[in-house]
Amino acid sequence: MLIPFFYMLREGGMKTSIIELLTLHEAMHHGLAGQSVDDFYFLARATLVKDEAHLDRFDRIFGAYFKGIDDSLSDLVQEIPQEWLQRQAELSLTEEERELIRSMGGFEELMKALQKRLDDQDERHEGGNKWIGTAGTSPFGAYGYNPEGVRMGQRGSRNRSAVKVWDKREYRNLDASVELGTRNIKVALRRLRKFAREGAADQLDLDDTIDKTARNAGMLDIRMVPERHNAIKVLLCLDIGGSMDDHVRVCEELFSAARSEFKHLEYFYFHNFIYENMWKDNRRRQTEKTSIFDITHKYASDYKLIFVGDATMSPYEIAYAGGSVEHWNEEPGAVWIKRLLKAYPKAIWINPEPKSRWHYTPSVKFVSELMQQRMFPLTITGLDEGIKALR
Amino acid sequence: MASHRFTGTSSYIATDDLTMAVNAAVTLERPILIKGEPGTGKTQLAIEVAAALGKPLYEWHIKSTTKAQQGLYDYDAVARLRDSQLGDDKVHDISNYIMHGKVWEAFESEEQPVLLIDEIDKADIEFPNDLLRELDRMEFYVYETRELICARHRPIIIITSNNEKELPDAFLRRCFFHYIKFPDEATMAKIVDVHFPNLKKDLLGAALKAFYKIRDVRGLKKKPSTSELLDWIKLLLAEDIPPEALHGENIRNAIPPLYGALLKNEQDVHLFEQLVFLDRRNNPQ
16 A cells, blocks of 8 residues: 555655555554554654654655645645634634534545635635635634544644644755745855865875875875865855845855854855855944955956845846946946856856745846856755755 | 564654554554754654564664765775784784674674664665665675675665755665655644653643744744754743733734744844844734
8 A cells, every 4th residue: 555655755855765665565464554644754754754844845745745735746836825724813603603504515525625625726715614714613723623624734733633743844944945044054155065086186185195104014104195185165145135134144154154263265245146246244344345346356257246135126227328227337237247147157047035026026037148057046955956056 | 573663662752654554664664764854853763662572772873975885884995014024913804804884783683673774865876785685685795804794684774865855766766765854833742741741731832832833833843853852842841931921912912932942043033033123013912
């Protein structure tokens, strides 16, 4: 019975392997999951999931599979917006209302109806008795009463009649595509380090020399190793102010992670888009500017160029001379970014706006084209892809 | 089937899912990888499992410079070189210069041991790959003496990680995995109860409420964790603070005493004090 489940996990995008499936069977053979479905769920989770980022996904697939719903995989992609499920109100129902709910039909009917309503519904809903939301008598949603209801991820349990552990989705915020803290960013940035430990063997390896000399019965045997240093050089250009204010926290995190991760890190600020100057200190942005030409002359082309910005502005600010919101620029921003990209072939643009919102803003598309599509969202997966593009 | 089942101990509260993961690892004699927020008792778990099952514990703490080889054995070439110049007789037997590592010690244990590999993510990115065969087959080869060391009893291996590096897939496939999520209020009450059994009920309730409110404050860089809560309660007890001092409708109306034990980051303390100050100014009592 587990084989379809296994394939469902793989279809759902989890990298579960045969070894893990066999381990699960072995564990069941030892009677570890004998007592209840909950036990089986815990066992399967410990065996098949190896990354907390996948716990939420696993919970959803497990829930879907063990309720006999095979066609809900598409829901995994189309997430239920969290606000729908947020707790808004408490509700106590009268006995008659409860009676009414009981008459609504069997469990399978409910699941089919859920499928249908998910397709129909496209806005948050509260109360009422049909749509998914909170505190209503619909069988789907949270904080309501329906003895056969399906709970959809909220904190705490109210009536307890519909709760299943995997439906609580307690690992909700650990999915890899949500925004990150410094530690996670550091981990992502560390991938840039891998190829940084190269170079000529120019240092004496004392341990190895002693080791080889001793093995050589005392005849000196010199061993050399390449120097272990992180040779990656990074030029970080951060958009500051204006629409970036919403993203200050996450950019701060990215910046502090990058600073501790790279020895050769140079950073500059810009506002909205790149023109002839950038600056290092925001308080003295009017007086102490660095010309783009000075930057390209000072830092060699082996620097990796990373822009961080939401690329949200009027397209004029990119395409036209004089488009800057701060000063009169003789040449359009697009020309300046092209100069930078020519000087630094390895370049990416990291955008803190969620990718799903990019297509609402024409300038994002424009910048992305200028960057030859090397624009990535500021999430773990986005950084990962970005780092790959930098190599 | 294992002779014992781990169900938590008198000083460690294990949730059902954690118990299941540990028992699966014990039964199938495979390593278990434990992840979770700092301060949720990952390292403590190994100590408690060893105590609960009555098995000896070997602890291998990993640092950024630790090599996989060091867990198996070290060959002290320098000592041998010195001995050879001094004409010491020991020099003819290479095994005199082989220092056993923690893994070797665990493999040689008379009864089934518990082996803790603590903070595996601190080491180099290749570290877990270098231990694949050792963890899988529970054996390794000593090149210097040409002997194969096999585990007498497959140890219960508990590995902890703080997620600073991603672990290789091949390694993960061989492990059970458990993510210790932050305990909810009921579990937390149990945890505090096993550490401070004589705590008055009302003080505990008030302390937990204050603790979860602080955790809910937005924008904290480091949220207080279980170990900080336990320290804080210890302080509250030492200072004999009455439960009433912890009450307050809103966290912003009342600074809990000794909150320095909960907030370790200067900026967090500052943020917290500002919130309290703002709120007092807006709602004078």
